[in-house]
Amino acid sequence: MDELFERGRNSFSILRLLLAAAVIVSHSFYLPGYGMDPLEQWSGLRLGEVAVDGFFALSGMLVATSLQGNGDLSRFIRHRMARLMPGFWVCLLFCAFVLSPITVVIDLGWNGLFKTSTFASFFGYVIKNSALLVVEPTLPNVLSGLSYRRINPCLWSLAPEACCYVLLASAWVLRLLDGKGRSLILLFAFLLGLMSLSGIAVHLLAAIGGAPLIRLIELGLHFLSGVLTVLYLKRLRLSVVVAICLMVTYGVCLAYEPLQFLRILFFAPMLAVLARVIPLHGRCDTLDISYGLYLYGSALQQVMVWLGFTGPGPWSFFVLSFSVAVPIALLSWILIEKPALRRWSKQRVNPFTIMPDRA
16 A cells, blocks of 8 residues: 555545535535535535545545655654645735725725725734634625625634644654554544544534534544554555445445444545546646645635626536636646745655645
């Protein structure tokens, strides 16, 4: 299985691109008010939620492999910072000083835009959210009239992903990734967390912290499932038959609500096998727009919904918004993300050693 993570010998970039597109598909249904997306109609889980699960599972696999491979904590930190932060900061600026002014000018005119308080709110949005934790998701007089007024609905997931990186680095420092005996601690933590999402435990968690706490636990377990896939499933057979079996099992867990928490067991291994059997190895490795799609796709959709550019249905809205997001994501990769990776890492970095998160 080690060769799966070698450059050009997998389809991780394609999977990441599909997951980013799935988030935009899901938002194409509920942001303009078209109702539930197809997966939610079938299972009760939004397609965007499952896609974010996939980002965390892939991150667990690939970041654990990266950390084990180079064994340099400072380099690991530089890579993570280079991949997440520059693109995120530019996206904040884009939301505050490109998208937001469009809605203010249309709604209040140029006089409304040039008010001191308006520009103060724009700068405040960037500064307060710049540490990756989105503490101020809305802006005054921006997207007014919408019931859901977050200028960028996807940015919330980046802080939990960064926390997963910190925890993984801590596990590496404590040598919990070395040897089957010590990594049993991670396996025990995973199984304990998984059991916390079953039956009575879910109602207890809901009483303590509500749905947000349960969601954070799910994302953390998907990330840990990816790490454990690297540690324990190196002999997993990477074949079409195994991929089909894992997909069917995962589908059964999705379809039957009492078993939905068990889907976490199968998602990371399923993605690992699909990365090998999908015959698109190396595609998009040098032109990785998935993070840019995740950063900008939903923000652009929010403004398009506010402007009324939603098309006759969710699928036409998806095509329209995806077409607008792709060029911006491409510019983000070429002008921001790729140069940051080269500059901060001081050498060429495998673009799929870290994932966007991300939903």
